[in-house]
Amino acid sequence: DGVAILPAPQNLSVHSTNMKHLLMWSPVVVPGEIIHYFVEYQGEYESLYMSHIWIPSSWGSPTEDPECDITDDITATVPYNLRVRASLGSQTSAWSTLQHPFNRNSTILTPPVMEVTKDGFHLVIKLEDLGPQFEFLVAYWRREPGAKEHVKVVRSRGIPVHLETMEPGVPYCVKVQTLVKAIGRHSPFSQVECVRVQGETLPL
Amino acid sequence: GQEFQFGPCRVEGVVLQELWEAFWAVKDIVQAKDNITSVRLLRKEILQNVSDVESCYLIRALLKFYLNTIFKGYLGKAADSRIRKSFSTLANNFFVIASKLQPSQENDMFSISESARRRFLLFQRAFKQLDIQSAQTKAFGEVDILLTWMEKFYQ
Amino acid sequence: HTAENTSDLLQHVKFQSSNFENILTWDSGLESAPDLVYSVEYKTYGERKWLVKESCQRITRKFCNLTMETGNFMEPYYARVTAISAGGRSVTKMTDRFTSLQQTTIKPPDVTCIPKVRSIQMIIHPTSTPIRAGDGHQLTLEDIFPDLFYRLELQVNHTYQMHLGGKQRDYEFTGLTPDTEFLGTTMIFVPNWSKESAPYVCRVKTLPDRTWT
Numbered sequence: 001d002g003v004a005i006l007p008a009p010q011n012l013s014v015h016s017t018n019m020k021h022l023l024m025w026s027p028v029v030v031p032g033e034i035i036h037y038f039v040e041y042q043g044e045y046e047s048l049y050m051s052h053i054w055i056p057s058s059w060g061s062p063t064e065d066p067e068c069d070i071t072d073d074i075t076a077t078v079p080y081n082l083r084v085r086a087s088l089g090s091q092t093s094a095w096s097t098l099q100h101p102f103n104r105n106s107t108i109l110t111p112p113v114m115e116v117t118k119d120g121f122h123l124v125i126k127l128e129d130l131g132p133q134f135e136f137l138v139a140y141w142r143r144e145p146g147a148k149e150h151v152k153v154v155r156s157r158g159i160p161v162h163l164e165t166m167e168p169g170v171p172y173c174v175k176v177q178t179l180v181k182a183i184g185r186h187s188p189f190s191q192v193e194c195v196r197v198q199g200e201t202l203p204l
Numbered sequence: 205g206q207e208f209q210f211g212p213c214r215v216e217g218v219v220l221q222e223l224w225e226a227f228w229a230v231k232d233i234v235q236a237k238d239n240i241t242s243v244r245l246l247r248k249e250i251l252q253n254v255s256d257v258e259s260c261y262l263i264r265a266l267l268k269f270y271l272n273t274i275f276k277g278y279l280g281k282a283a284d285s286r287i288r289k290s291f292s293t294l295a296n297n298f299f300v301i302a303s304k305l306q307p308s309q310e311n312d313m314f315s316i317s318e319s320a321r322r323r324f325l326l327f328q329r330a331f332k333q334l335d336i337q338s339a340q341t342k343a344f345g346e347v348d349i350l351l352t353w354m355e356k357f358y359q
Numbered sequence: 360h361t362a363e364n365t366s367d368l369l370q371h372v373k374f375q376s377s378n379f380e381n382i383l384t385w386d387s388g389l390e391s392a393p394d395l396v397y398s399v400e401y402k403t404y405g406e407r408k409w410l411v412k413e414s415c416q417r418i419t420r421k422f423c424n425l426t427m428e429t430g431n432f433m434e435p436y437y438a439r440v441t442a443i444s445a446g447g448r449s450v451t452k453m454t455d456r457f458t459s460l461q462q463t464t465i466k467p468p469d470v471t472c473i474p475k476v477r478s479i480q481m482i483i484h485p486t487s488t489p490i491r492a493g494d495g496h497q498l499t500l501e502d503i504f505p506d507l508f509y510r511l512e513l514q515v516n517h518t519y520q521m522h523l524g525g526k527q528r529d530y531e532f533t534g535l536t537p538d539t540e541f542l543g544t545t546m547i548f549v550p551n552w553s554k555e556s557a558p559y560v561c562r563v564k565t566l567p568d569r570t571w572t
Contacts, residue, residue, distance in 0.1 A: 045299040076222075
Protein backbone atom coordinates (compact mmCIF):
# COMPACT_ATOMS: atom_id res chain seq x y z
CA ASP A 1 0.00 0.00 0.00
CA GLY A 2 1.41 3.40 -1.07
CA VAL A 3 2.16 5.96 1.55
CA ALA A 4 -0.94 8.19 2.01
CA ILE A 5 0.50 11.50 0.88
CA LEU A 6 -2.57 12.39 -1.11
CA PRO A 7 -5.29 14.24 0.84
CA ALA A 8 -8.55 12.36 1.21
CA PRO A 9 -11.51 13.66 -0.82
CA GLN A 10 -13.73 16.03 1.19
CA ASN A 11 -17.34 17.21 1.31
CA LEU A 12 -18.97 13.93 0.31
CA SER A 13 -22.68 14.22 -0.39
CA VAL A 14 -25.40 12.30 -2.22
CA HIS A 15 -27.78 14.01 -4.62
CA SER A 16 -30.78 11.77 -5.30
CA THR A 17 -33.67 12.64 -7.56
CA ASN A 18 -36.22 10.22 -9.02
CA MET A 19 -34.25 7.23 -7.79
CA LYS A 20 -31.04 8.33 -9.54
CA HIS A 21 -28.37 8.62 -6.87
CA LEU A 22 -25.16 10.58 -7.43
CA LEU A 23 -22.33 10.61 -4.91
CA MET A 24 -20.26 13.80 -5.18
CA TRP A 25 -17.15 15.18 -3.45
CA SER A 26 -14.60 17.97 -3.74
CA PRO A 27 -11.84 17.06 -6.17
CA VAL A 28 -8.29 16.38 -4.98
CA VAL A 29 -6.00 18.62 -7.04
CA VAL A 30 -2.36 17.84 -7.91
CA PRO A 31 -1.26 20.19 -10.68
CA GLY A 32 -0.50 18.42 -13.91
CA GLU A 33 -1.69 15.03 -12.64
CA ILE A 34 -4.80 12.94 -13.20
CA ILE A 35 -6.32 11.68 -9.96
CA HIS A 36 -8.35 8.48 -9.90
CA TYR A 37 -11.02 7.87 -7.28
CA PHE A 38 -12.31 4.57 -5.87
CA VAL A 39 -15.82 4.36 -4.43
CA GLU A 40 -17.06 1.56 -2.18
CA TYR A 41 -20.35 0.87 -0.39
CA GLN A 42 -21.86 -1.36 2.28
CA GLY A 43 -25.51 -1.84 3.16
CA GLU A 44 -26.96 -2.01 6.64
CA TYR A 45 -26.43 -5.77 6.71
CA GLU A 46 -22.73 -5.52 6.00
CA SER A 47 -22.24 -2.67 8.44
CA LEU A 48 -23.96 -4.63 11.24
CA TYR A 49 -22.81 -8.20 10.54
CA MET A 50 -19.45 -7.81 8.74
CA SER A 51 -18.29 -4.23 8.93
CA HIS A 52 -14.92 -5.03 7.36
CA ILE A 53 -16.67 -5.89 4.06
CA TRP A 54 -16.95 -3.10 1.48
CA ILE A 55 -18.06 -3.59 -2.12
CA PRO A 56 -16.57 -1.67 -5.09
CA SER A 57 -19.14 0.57 -6.79
CA SER A 58 -20.35 -0.54 -10.21
CA TRP A 59 -19.42 2.72 -11.93
CA GLY A 60 -17.09 4.50 -9.52
CA SER A 61 -14.17 2.20 -9.06
CA PRO A 62 -12.18 3.81 -10.60
CA THR A 63 -13.39 7.15 -11.90
CA GLU A 64 -11.61 10.39 -12.81
CA ASP A 65 -14.56 12.63 -12.05
CA PRO A 66 -15.31 13.82 -8.52
CA GLU A 67 -18.67 12.04 -8.69
CA CYS A 68 -20.09 8.55 -9.10
CA ASP A 69 -23.50 7.23 -10.13
CA ILE A 70 -24.32 4.76 -7.36
CA THR A 71 -27.86 3.99 -8.57
CA ASP A 72 -27.04 0.37 -9.48
CA ASP A 73 -25.36 -0.20 -6.11
CA ILE A 74 -28.30 0.86 -3.96
CA THR A 75 -30.63 -2.13 -4.30
CA ALA A 76 -32.44 -2.23 -0.95
CA THR A 77 -34.35 0.32 1.10
CA VAL A 78 -31.80 0.39 3.94
CA PRO A 79 -29.10 2.92 4.98
CA TYR A 80 -25.89 2.57 2.95
CA ASN A 81 -22.40 3.64 4.02
CA LEU A 82 -20.29 5.10 1.21
CA ARG A 83 -16.58 5.92 1.09
CA VAL A 84 -14.11 7.36 -1.43
CA ARG A 85 -10.36 7.56 -1.69
CA ALA A 86 -8.00 9.20 -4.18
CA SER A 87 -5.16 7.51 -6.01
CA LEU A 88 -2.17 8.76 -8.03
CA GLY A 89 0.16 6.05 -9.26
CA SER A 90 1.20 4.14 -6.17
CA GLN A 91 0.04 6.88 -3.83
CA THR A 92 -3.38 6.46 -2.24
CA SER A 93 -5.22 8.73 0.18
CA ALA A 94 -7.08 7.69 3.30
CA TRP A 95 -10.74 6.77 2.92
CA SER A 96 -13.30 9.50 3.31
CA THR A 97 -16.70 8.22 4.49
CA LEU A 98 -20.11 9.86 3.93
CA GLN A 99 -21.10 11.42 7.20
CA HIS A 100 -24.71 10.19 7.25
CA PRO A 101 -25.64 6.85 5.62
CA PHE A 102 -27.83 7.23 2.52
CA ASN A 103 -31.26 5.57 2.18
CA ARG A 104 -33.02 5.58 -1.19
CA ASN A 105 -36.33 6.37 0.46
CA SER A 106 -35.05 9.93 0.82
CA THR A 107 -34.90 10.45 -2.94
CA ILE A 108 -36.66 13.57 -4.24
CA LEU A 109 -39.63 12.64 -6.44
CA THR A 110 -40.49 15.40 -8.90
CA PRO A 111 -43.77 15.72 -10.80
CA PRO A 112 -43.19 13.98 -14.15
CA VAL A 113 -42.90 15.88 -17.41
CA MET A 114 -45.89 15.13 -19.62
CA GLU A 115 -47.06 16.17 -23.08
CA VAL A 116 -50.81 16.13 -23.75
CA THR A 117 -51.86 16.17 -27.41
CA LYS A 118 -54.84 15.19 -29.54
CA ASP A 119 -55.14 13.33 -32.79
CA GLY A 120 -58.64 13.58 -34.22
CA PHE A 121 -60.85 12.58 -31.27
CA HIS A 122 -58.03 10.76 -29.45
CA LEU A 123 -56.56 12.24 -26.25
CA VAL A 124 -52.88 11.22 -26.20
CA ILE A 125 -50.28 11.56 -23.43
CA LYS A 126 -46.53 11.17 -23.59
CA LEU A 127 -44.53 10.65 -20.37
CA GLU A 128 -40.78 10.85 -19.80
CA ASP A 129 -38.85 7.60 -19.31
CA LEU A 130 -37.71 7.50 -15.65
CA GLY A 131 -36.70 3.85 -15.64
CA PRO A 132 -38.20 0.50 -14.62
CA GLN A 133 -38.86 1.45 -11.00
CA PHE A 134 -41.51 4.01 -12.01
CA GLU A 135 -45.19 3.74 -12.78
CA PHE A 136 -47.36 6.71 -13.65
CA LEU A 137 -50.78 7.37 -12.19
CA VAL A 138 -52.67 9.42 -14.80
CA ALA A 139 -55.87 11.20 -13.75
CA TYR A 140 -58.12 12.69 -16.48
CA TRP A 141 -61.60 14.16 -16.56
CA ARG A 142 -64.05 16.19 -18.65
CA ARG A 143 -64.01 19.79 -17.45
CA GLU A 144 -67.74 20.17 -16.74
CA PRO A 145 -69.82 20.18 -13.57
CA GLY A 146 -70.04 16.84 -11.80
CA ALA A 147 -67.47 15.24 -14.05
CA LYS A 148 -65.97 11.98 -12.78
CA GLU A 149 -62.16 11.61 -12.54
CA HIS A 150 -60.75 8.57 -14.36
CA VAL A 151 -57.46 7.02 -13.30
CA LYS A 152 -55.10 4.88 -15.34
CA VAL A 153 -51.73 3.37 -14.31
CA VAL A 154 -49.36 3.70 -17.24
CA ARG A 155 -46.06 1.87 -17.49
CA SER A 156 -45.05 2.63 -21.07
CA ARG A 157 -41.99 4.79 -20.93
CA GLY A 158 -41.38 7.53 -23.45
CA ILE A 159 -44.08 6.23 -25.85
CA PRO A 160 -47.22 8.32 -26.54
CA VAL A 161 -50.30 6.53 -25.19
CA HIS A 162 -53.98 6.94 -26.02
CA LEU A 163 -55.99 7.88 -22.97
CA GLU A 164 -59.52 8.50 -24.16
CA THR A 165 -61.68 9.04 -27.22
CA MET A 166 -63.04 12.58 -26.74
CA GLU A 167 -66.35 14.17 -27.57
CA PRO A 168 -66.10 17.43 -29.49
CA GLY A 169 -66.57 20.78 -27.68
CA VAL A 170 -65.77 19.49 -24.14
CA PRO A 171 -62.34 20.25 -22.62
CA TYR A 172 -60.50 17.22 -21.26
CA CYS A 173 -57.96 17.78 -18.45
CA VAL A 174 -55.04 15.61 -17.34
CA LYS A 175 -52.59 15.47 -14.42
CA VAL A 176 -50.05 12.78 -13.54
CA GLN A 177 -47.84 11.63 -10.65
CA THR A 178 -45.13 8.97 -10.39
CA LEU A 179 -45.34 5.88 -8.15
CA VAL A 180 -42.23 4.06 -6.88
CA LYS A 181 -43.03 0.61 -5.42
CA ALA A 182 -39.56 0.00 -3.98
CA ILE A 183 -39.90 2.86 -1.50
CA GLY A 184 -43.71 3.03 -1.33
CA ARG A 185 -43.86 6.71 -2.27
CA HIS A 186 -45.34 8.90 -4.98
CA SER A 187 -44.47 12.32 -6.39
CA PRO A 188 -46.68 15.41 -6.25
CA PHE A 189 -49.11 15.76 -9.16
CA SER A 190 -47.96 17.61 -12.24
CA GLN A 191 -49.57 20.79 -13.51
CA VAL A 192 -53.03 20.21 -15.01
CA GLU A 193 -53.20 20.44 -18.80
CA CYS A 194 -56.44 20.64 -20.74
CA VAL A 195 -57.21 20.13 -24.41
CA ARG A 196 -60.37 20.33 -26.49
CA VAL A 197 -61.17 18.83 -29.87
CA GLN A 198 -60.88 21.56 -32.51
CA GLY A 199 -59.45 23.76 -29.77
CA GLU A 200 -55.90 24.63 -28.63
CA THR A 201 -54.41 23.42 -25.38
CA LEU A 202 -55.86 25.63 -22.66
CA PRO A 203 -53.15 26.58 -20.10
CA LEU A 204 -54.75 26.91 -16.63
CA GLY B 205 -47.97 -1.35 -4.19
CA GLN B 206 -47.00 -4.94 -3.69
CA GLU B 207 -46.09 -6.38 -0.30
CA PHE B 208 -45.45 -9.63 1.54
CA GLN B 209 -48.32 -10.91 3.64
CA PHE B 210 -47.11 -13.77 5.87
CA GLY B 211 -50.38 -14.25 7.69
CA PRO B 212 -50.66 -11.30 10.10
CA CYS B 213 -47.13 -10.10 9.25
CA ARG B 214 -47.03 -7.45 6.50
CA VAL B 215 -43.79 -6.30 4.84
CA GLU B 216 -43.60 -3.41 2.38
CA GLY B 217 -40.67 -1.82 0.54
CA VAL B 218 -39.21 -4.97 -0.98
CA VAL B 219 -39.56 -5.65 -4.72
CA LEU B 220 -39.44 -9.41 -5.25
CA GLN B 221 -38.24 -9.05 -8.85
CA GLU B 222 -35.11 -7.24 -7.54
CA LEU B 223 -34.31 -10.28 -5.40
CA TRP B 224 -34.88 -12.69 -8.26
CA GLU B 225 -32.71 -10.68 -10.61
CA ALA B 226 -29.95 -10.51 -8.01
CA PHE B 227 -30.06 -14.29 -7.54
CA TRP B 228 -30.37 -15.14 -11.23
CA ALA B 229 -27.24 -13.10 -11.92
CA VAL B 230 -25.20 -15.63 -9.91
CA LYS B 231 -27.43 -18.74 -9.90
CA ASP B 232 -25.37 -20.96 -12.18
CA ILE B 233 -22.04 -19.91 -10.63
CA VAL B 234 -23.23 -20.49 -7.07
CA GLN B 235 -25.13 -23.73 -7.73
CA ALA B 236 -22.21 -25.15 -9.73
CA LYS B 237 -20.06 -24.84 -6.58
CA ASP B 238 -22.50 -27.22 -4.85
CA ASN B 239 -21.56 -30.68 -6.13
CA ILE B 240 -23.60 -32.63 -3.57
CA THR B 241 -26.61 -33.02 -5.85
CA SER B 242 -28.06 -35.80 -3.69
CA VAL B 243 -28.74 -33.56 -0.68
CA ARG B 244 -31.31 -30.78 -0.46
CA LEU B 245 -31.63 -28.62 2.67
CA LEU B 246 -35.00 -26.92 2.00
CA ARG B 247 -36.81 -30.19 1.38
CA LYS B 248 -40.45 -30.30 0.34
CA GLU B 249 -41.73 -31.37 3.74
CA ILE B 250 -40.25 -28.21 5.28
CA LEU B 251 -42.11 -25.76 3.02
CA GLN B 252 -45.23 -27.67 2.00
CA ASN B 253 -48.67 -27.03 3.54
CA VAL B 254 -47.52 -24.13 5.72
CA SER B 255 -50.56 -22.19 6.94
CA ASP B 256 -50.61 -18.43 6.60
CA VAL B 257 -50.33 -17.83 10.29
CA GLU B 258 -47.47 -20.33 10.64
CA SER B 259 -45.60 -18.76 7.70
CA CYS B 260 -44.57 -15.68 9.72
CA TYR B 261 -42.79 -17.81 12.33
CA LEU B 262 -41.11 -19.99 9.72
CA ILE B 263 -39.89 -17.24 7.41
CA ARG B 264 -38.52 -15.31 10.36
CA ALA B 265 -36.53 -18.30 11.61
CA LEU B 266 -35.22 -19.08 8.11
CA LEU B 267 -34.22 -15.48 7.31
CA LYS B 268 -32.46 -15.02 10.65
CA PHE B 269 -30.51 -18.24 10.02
CA TYR B 270 -29.59 -17.05 6.53
CA LEU B 271 -28.47 -13.66 7.90
CA ASN B 272 -26.59 -14.95 10.93
CA THR B 273 -25.08 -18.17 9.67
CA ILE B 274 -25.18 -18.51 5.89
CA PHE B 275 -24.61 -15.07 4.44
CA LYS B 276 -22.22 -14.09 7.21
CA GLY B 277 -19.85 -16.92 6.40
CA TYR B 278 -20.34 -16.98 2.69
CA LEU B 279 -19.62 -13.35 1.80
CA GLY B 280 -16.22 -13.31 3.43
CA LYS B 281 -15.11 -15.96 0.92
CA ALA B 282 -16.89 -14.63 -2.16
CA ALA B 283 -14.10 -13.02 -4.18
CA ASP B 284 -16.14 -12.55 -7.38
CA SER B 285 -17.56 -9.00 -7.24
CA ARG B 286 -20.68 -10.07 -9.13
CA ILE B 287 -21.46 -12.54 -6.36
CA ARG B 288 -20.76 -9.87 -3.74
CA LYS B 289 -23.19 -7.44 -5.38
CA SER B 290 -25.97 -9.98 -5.70
CA PHE B 291 -25.23 -11.16 -2.24
CA SER B 292 -25.48 -7.63 -0.85
CA THR B 293 -28.86 -7.09 -2.52
CA LEU B 294 -30.24 -10.36 -1.10
CA ALA B 295 -28.76 -9.90 2.38
CA ASN B 296 -29.98 -6.32 2.77
CA ASN B 297 -33.48 -7.10 1.51
CA PHE B 298 -33.68 -10.20 3.73
CA PHE B 299 -32.57 -7.90 6.55
CA VAL B 300 -35.46 -5.50 5.75
CA ILE B 301 -37.99 -8.36 5.73
CA ALA B 302 -36.68 -10.00 8.92
CA SER B 303 -36.66 -6.71 10.82
CA LYS B 304 -40.32 -6.07 9.95
CA LEU B 305 -41.63 -9.51 10.96
CA GLN B 306 -43.27 -9.37 14.39
CA PRO B 307 -45.09 -12.71 14.92
CA SER B 308 -47.41 -12.87 17.91
CA GLN B 309 -45.90 -14.33 21.09
CA GLU B 310 -49.30 -15.09 22.64
CA ASN B 311 -49.73 -18.43 24.41
CA ASP B 312 -52.54 -19.51 22.15
CA MET B 313 -50.09 -19.40 19.25
CA PHE B 314 -47.66 -21.83 20.93
CA SER B 315 -48.67 -24.89 18.90
CA ILE B 316 -48.34 -22.99 15.63
CA SER B 317 -44.97 -21.52 16.49
CA GLU B 318 -43.85 -24.99 17.61
CA SER B 319 -44.87 -26.45 14.27
CA ALA B 320 -42.82 -23.79 12.52
CA ARG B 321 -39.89 -24.50 14.82
CA ARG B 322 -40.00 -28.23 14.00
CA ARG B 323 -39.91 -27.41 10.29
CA PHE B 324 -36.97 -25.08 10.81
CA LEU B 325 -35.11 -27.70 12.86
CA LEU B 326 -35.40 -30.16 9.94
CA PHE B 327 -33.59 -27.59 7.83
CA GLN B 328 -31.00 -26.78 10.49
CA ARG B 329 -30.29 -30.48 11.15
CA ALA B 330 -29.69 -31.13 7.45
CA PHE B 331 -27.42 -28.07 7.38
CA LYS B 332 -25.33 -29.36 10.30
CA GLN B 333 -24.81 -32.74 8.69
CA LEU B 334 -22.53 -31.13 6.10
CA ASP B 335 -19.22 -29.37 6.69
CA ILE B 336 -19.83 -25.68 7.20
CA GLN B 337 -18.40 -24.54 3.85
CA SER B 338 -20.43 -27.03 1.80
CA ALA B 339 -23.52 -26.25 3.84
CA GLN B 340 -23.22 -22.47 3.32
CA THR B 341 -22.62 -22.92 -0.39
CA LYS B 342 -25.60 -25.29 -0.69
CA ALA B 343 -27.91 -23.02 1.33
CA PHE B 344 -26.96 -19.98 -0.75
CA GLY B 345 -27.66 -22.03 -3.89
CA GLU B 346 -31.11 -22.86 -2.53
CA VAL B 347 -32.20 -19.21 -2.19
CA ASP B 348 -34.35 -19.77 -5.29
CA ILE B 349 -36.30 -22.50 -3.46
CA LEU B 350 -36.86 -20.03 -0.61
CA LEU B 351 -37.87 -17.19 -2.97
CA THR B 352 -40.29 -19.52 -4.82
CA TRP B 353 -42.01 -20.29 -1.51
CA MET B 354 -42.01 -16.59 -0.47
CA GLU B 355 -43.64 -15.76 -3.81
CA LYS B 356 -46.90 -17.32 -2.59
CA PHE B 357 -47.14 -14.63 0.07
CA TYR B 358 -46.36 -11.70 -2.26
CA GLN B 359 -49.43 -9.78 -3.30
CA HIS C 360 -0.90 -42.28 -17.51
CA THR C 361 -2.41 -39.00 -18.54
CA ALA C 362 -6.18 -38.51 -18.37
CA GLU C 363 -7.53 -38.86 -21.86
CA ASN C 364 -9.06 -35.55 -23.14
CA THR C 365 -12.67 -36.45 -23.96
CA SER C 366 -14.19 -33.03 -23.46
CA ASP C 367 -14.33 -32.64 -27.20
CA LEU C 368 -16.95 -35.40 -27.40
CA LEU C 369 -19.61 -33.45 -25.56
CA GLN C 370 -20.40 -29.75 -24.90
CA HIS C 371 -23.16 -27.33 -23.85
CA VAL C 372 -25.41 -29.85 -22.10
CA LYS C 373 -28.42 -27.75 -21.07
CA PHE C 374 -32.19 -27.48 -20.91
CA GLN C 375 -34.09 -25.35 -23.40
CA SER C 376 -37.59 -24.64 -22.11
CA SER C 377 -40.51 -22.68 -23.45
CA ASN C 378 -44.09 -22.83 -22.19
CA PHE C 379 -42.86 -25.66 -19.90
CA GLU C 380 -41.80 -27.91 -22.75
CA ASN C 381 -38.35 -28.93 -21.52
CA ILE C 382 -35.88 -30.21 -24.09
CA LEU C 383 -32.37 -31.36 -23.15
CA THR C 384 -29.86 -30.39 -25.83
CA TRP C 385 -26.12 -30.77 -26.30
CA ASP C 386 -23.36 -30.47 -28.88
CA SER C 387 -20.49 -32.64 -29.93
CA GLY C 388 -17.26 -30.73 -30.06
CA LEU C 389 -16.10 -32.70 -33.07
CA GLU C 390 -16.57 -31.45 -36.61
CA SER C 391 -18.30 -34.68 -37.53
CA ALA C 392 -19.07 -37.50 -35.17
CA PRO C 393 -20.97 -40.17 -37.07
CA ASP C 394 -20.09 -42.97 -34.67
CA LEU C 395 -20.97 -41.14 -31.45
CA VAL C 396 -23.98 -42.33 -29.42
CA TYR C 397 -25.53 -40.60 -26.43
CA SER C 398 -27.43 -41.79 -23.35
CA VAL C 399 -29.52 -39.60 -21.05
CA GLU C 400 -30.29 -39.78 -17.33
CA TYR C 401 -32.08 -37.34 -15.02
CA LYS C 402 -32.99 -36.85 -11.37
CA THR C 403 -34.64 -34.45 -8.95
CA TYR C 404 -32.22 -32.32 -6.96
CA GLY C 405 -31.79 -33.91 -3.54
CA GLU C 406 -32.36 -37.46 -4.78
CA ARG C 407 -29.48 -39.92 -4.79
CA LYS C 408 -30.48 -42.14 -7.74
CA TRP C 409 -30.17 -41.19 -11.42
CA LEU C 410 -33.08 -42.38 -13.59
CA VAL C 411 -32.67 -43.65 -17.14
CA LYS C 412 -34.62 -41.94 -19.92
CA GLU C 413 -35.53 -45.07 -21.85
CA SER C 414 -36.23 -43.47 -25.23
CA CYS C 415 -32.93 -41.60 -25.17
CA GLN C 416 -30.44 -44.44 -24.80
CA ARG C 417 -27.61 -44.85 -27.36
CA ILE C 418 -29.19 -42.24 -29.66
CA THR C 419 -27.35 -40.31 -32.34
CA ARG C 420 -29.46 -37.16 -32.27
CA LYS C 421 -28.44 -34.35 -29.91
CA PHE C 422 -31.68 -33.62 -28.07
CA CYS C 423 -34.08 -35.41 -25.79
CA ASN C 424 -37.56 -34.39 -24.61
CA LEU C 425 -37.69 -34.51 -20.81
CA THR C 426 -40.96 -32.59 -20.43
CA MET C 427 -42.79 -35.37 -18.60
CA GLU C 428 -39.80 -36.28 -16.45
CA THR C 429 -39.33 -32.69 -15.30
CA GLY C 430 -43.05 -31.96 -15.04
CA ASN C 431 -43.17 -30.60 -11.50
CA PHE C 432 -42.49 -27.00 -12.40
CA MET C 433 -41.41 -25.99 -8.88
CA GLU C 434 -38.91 -28.79 -8.47
CA PRO C 435 -35.19 -28.40 -9.32
CA TYR C 436 -33.81 -31.12 -11.62
CA TYR C 437 -30.54 -32.26 -13.11
CA ALA C 438 -29.93 -34.19 -16.32
CA ARG C 439 -26.73 -35.71 -17.64
CA VAL C 440 -25.56 -37.07 -20.99
CA THR C 441 -22.96 -39.76 -21.62
CA ALA C 442 -21.29 -39.70 -25.03
CA ILE C 443 -19.60 -42.90 -26.22
CA SER C 444 -17.45 -43.18 -29.32
CA ALA C 445 -17.00 -46.36 -31.34
CA GLY C 446 -13.46 -46.47 -30.09
CA GLY C 447 -14.74 -46.75 -26.53
CA ARG C 448 -13.95 -43.18 -25.45
CA SER C 449 -16.70 -41.75 -23.25
CA VAL C 450 -17.53 -38.66 -21.24
CA THR C 451 -20.47 -37.66 -19.04
CA LYS C 452 -21.59 -34.07 -18.51
CA MET C 453 -24.37 -32.67 -16.33
CA THR C 454 -26.69 -29.67 -16.75
CA ASP C 455 -26.92 -26.76 -14.38
CA ARG C 456 -29.71 -27.09 -11.84
CA PHE C 457 -32.95 -26.57 -13.76
CA THR C 458 -36.31 -25.34 -12.43
CA SER C 459 -38.80 -24.77 -15.23
CA LEU C 460 -40.88 -22.24 -13.26
CA GLN C 461 -37.85 -19.96 -13.20
CA GLN C 462 -36.27 -20.78 -16.53
CA THR C 463 -39.05 -21.43 -19.02
CA THR C 464 -39.61 -18.69 -21.59
CA ILE C 465 -43.07 -17.64 -22.72
CA LYS C 466 -44.10 -17.99 -26.35
CA PRO C 467 -46.21 -15.29 -28.03
CA PRO C 468 -49.96 -15.70 -27.32
CA ASP C 469 -52.39 -16.99 -29.95
CA VAL C 470 -54.66 -14.06 -30.93
CA THR C 471 -57.53 -13.53 -33.37
CA CYS C 472 -57.72 -9.93 -34.68
CA ILE C 473 -61.16 -8.97 -36.00
CA PRO C 474 -61.43 -5.65 -37.90
CA LYS C 475 -64.70 -3.73 -37.85
CA VAL C 476 -65.58 -0.27 -39.24
CA ARG C 477 -64.43 1.89 -36.32
CA SER C 478 -62.82 -0.69 -34.07
CA ILE C 479 -60.62 -3.75 -33.92
CA GLN C 480 -61.45 -6.68 -31.61
CA MET C 481 -58.64 -8.86 -30.32
CA ILE C 482 -59.42 -12.23 -28.77
CA ILE C 483 -56.59 -13.96 -26.92
CA HIS C 484 -56.80 -17.75 -26.76
CA PRO C 485 -55.64 -19.52 -23.58
CA THR C 486 -52.19 -21.11 -23.77
CA SER C 487 -52.16 -24.67 -22.53
CA THR C 488 -48.99 -26.29 -21.21
CA PRO C 489 -47.88 -29.93 -21.00
CA ILE C 490 -48.34 -29.76 -17.22
CA ARG C 491 -51.32 -31.62 -15.81
CA ALA C 492 -53.22 -30.93 -12.62
CA GLY C 493 -54.02 -33.61 -10.10
CA ASP C 494 -57.26 -34.42 -11.88
CA GLY C 495 -55.41 -34.80 -15.17
CA HIS C 496 -56.56 -31.64 -16.95
CA GLN C 497 -53.86 -29.60 -18.71
CA LEU C 498 -52.87 -26.38 -16.94
CA THR C 499 -52.78 -23.09 -18.83
CA LEU C 500 -50.20 -20.36 -18.26
CA GLU C 501 -52.90 -18.43 -16.41
CA ASP C 502 -53.36 -21.35 -14.02
CA ILE C 503 -49.63 -21.46 -13.27
CA PHE C 504 -48.97 -17.72 -12.99
CA PRO C 505 -51.61 -15.87 -10.92
CA ASP C 506 -50.02 -12.49 -11.75
CA LEU C 507 -50.06 -13.10 -15.54
CA PHE C 508 -51.61 -10.33 -17.60
CA TYR C 509 -51.87 -9.35 -21.23
CA ARG C 510 -50.74 -6.11 -22.82
CA LEU C 511 -52.06 -4.98 -26.17
CA GLU C 512 -50.78 -2.08 -28.23
CA LEU C 513 -52.23 -0.62 -31.41
CA GLN C 514 -49.84 1.53 -33.37
CA VAL C 515 -51.75 4.51 -34.79
CA ASN C 516 -50.09 6.09 -37.84
CA HIS C 517 -46.56 5.76 -36.40
CA THR C 518 -47.11 8.61 -33.91
CA TYR C 519 -48.73 7.04 -30.90
CA GLN C 520 -50.06 3.84 -29.47
CA MET C 521 -53.32 2.81 -27.95
CA HIS C 522 -52.83 0.57 -24.91
CA LEU C 523 -55.18 -1.98 -23.44
CA GLY C 524 -54.32 -4.58 -20.86
CA GLY C 525 -55.48 -6.79 -18.07
CA LYS C 526 -56.29 -10.40 -17.19
CA GLN C 527 -59.32 -10.84 -19.43
CA ARG C 528 -58.92 -12.22 -22.96
CA ASP C 529 -61.31 -10.11 -25.01
CA TYR C 530 -60.35 -6.53 -25.96
CA GLU C 531 -61.54 -3.92 -28.44
CA PHE C 532 -59.76 -0.80 -29.63
CA THR C 533 -62.50 1.73 -30.47
CA GLY C 534 -62.79 5.17 -32.04
CA LEU C 535 -60.69 4.23 -35.08
CA THR C 536 -60.76 5.66 -38.58
CA PRO C 537 -62.53 3.42 -41.14
CA ASP C 538 -60.60 1.81 -44.02
CA THR C 539 -57.23 2.32 -42.30
CA GLU C 540 -54.40 -0.10 -41.58
CA PHE C 541 -53.22 -0.69 -38.02
CA LEU C 542 -50.49 -2.77 -36.42
CA GLY C 543 -51.58 -4.65 -33.33
CA THR C 544 -49.20 -6.39 -30.92
CA THR C 545 -50.09 -8.59 -27.95
CA MET C 546 -47.69 -9.75 -25.25
CA ILE C 547 -47.88 -11.85 -22.11
CA PHE C 548 -46.35 -10.46 -18.91
CA VAL C 549 -45.56 -12.33 -15.70
CA PRO C 550 -44.07 -9.54 -13.54
CA ASN C 551 -43.20 -11.52 -10.43
CA TRP C 552 -41.01 -13.83 -12.52
CA SER C 553 -39.73 -11.05 -14.81
CA LYS C 554 -41.12 -12.97 -17.78
CA GLU C 555 -42.29 -11.30 -20.98
CA SER C 556 -43.30 -13.09 -24.18
CA ALA C 557 -42.27 -12.07 -27.65
CA PRO C 558 -45.14 -10.13 -29.31
CA TYR C 559 -47.89 -11.64 -31.43
CA VAL C 560 -48.29 -9.17 -34.29
CA CYS C 561 -51.29 -8.71 -36.56
CA ARG C 562 -51.68 -6.15 -39.31
CA VAL C 563 -55.35 -5.35 -39.93
CA LYS C 564 -57.37 -2.80 -41.85
CA THR C 565 -60.65 -1.35 -40.52
CA LEU C 566 -63.62 -1.87 -42.83
CA PRO C 567 -64.81 0.89 -45.12
CA ASP C 568 -67.74 2.94 -43.76
CA ARG C 569 -70.64 2.24 -46.16
CA THR C 570 -73.38 3.94 -44.14
CA TRP C 571 -73.78 6.86 -46.60
CA THR C 572 -73.21 4.97 -49.87
